[in-house]
Amino acid sequence: MLLAIDSGNTNTVFAVFDDDHVERGEWRCATDANRTADEYGVWLDRLMILKGLSREDVDAAIIATVVPANLFNLRMLCRAYFQCEPIVVGAEDVDLGIQVLVDRPEEVGADRLINAIAAFQSWPEPQIIIDFGTATTFDVVDGDGNYLGGVIAPGINLSLEALHKAAAQLPRVAIGRPKRVIGKGTVEAMRSGIFWGYVGMIEGMVQRIQTEFGAPMRVVATGGLANLFTEATDCIDAEDGDLTMRGLLILHARQMKKPKINTA
Secondary structure, three states: OEEEEEEOOOEEEEEEEOOOOOEEEEEEEEOOOOOOHHHHHHHHHHHHHHOOOOHHHOOEEEEEEOOHHHHHHHHHHHHHHHOOOOEEOOOOOOOOOOOEOOOOHHHOOHHHHHHHHHHHHHOOOOEEEEEEOOEEEEEEEOOOOOEEEEEEEEOHHHHHHHHHHHOOOOOOOOOOOOOOOOOOOHHHHHHHHHHHHHHHHHHHHHHHHHHHHOOOOEEEEEEOOHHHHHOOOOOOOEEOOOHHHHHHHHHHHHHOOOOOOOOO
């Protein structure tokens, strides 16, 4: 079985897949660079048991992380508790199968590359991938599946927190779709500004990217808040919450020279 680990800025997701690429369990915890391999190991061991799994079932691992300080302990977790050497996305010996056509390829987040790989395999055409995470990212993939670059904007929850902290009279509010644009109170006005402001940013950014690219592009949304915004704008063509994990599966199969994964 394969242990796939996606370590983001806010959460770290662990998933176990069997040899047929069927997910047998998925768990998440807050990302903490101070958490040791032993802490991960004990926590994950108990959760796997609840799913009828054991550490001995896992014989391979792959890691994608955008938190460099987290990599050491995640790698040690795989070695000490699963007796395997993990594939690390972005390592020199890992063949992504795509070209990363940016000035500094080593600076591109592992999650963005994995998303590009998975999205292009599902939809082999030029596309924009919007990931609603800690940051909101727009990643551009050409008709050959190559990564061309993208845009990084503050995530919506970061924007809400910054607004609350920077303005003494503005409360902390939860993200949600307001019933109307014109708010009749402070909280309604804040929710409208954040939500519809983000919708406007999404639509404007997609249009500008497509104009600069010079051809129609499929727009794919992923991340925790993807559903909320997909329902609010017609510029998003598809939502795929499993993009990153599927990308890890695809990349692991490529490294192991296994048959192409069916993502239909």
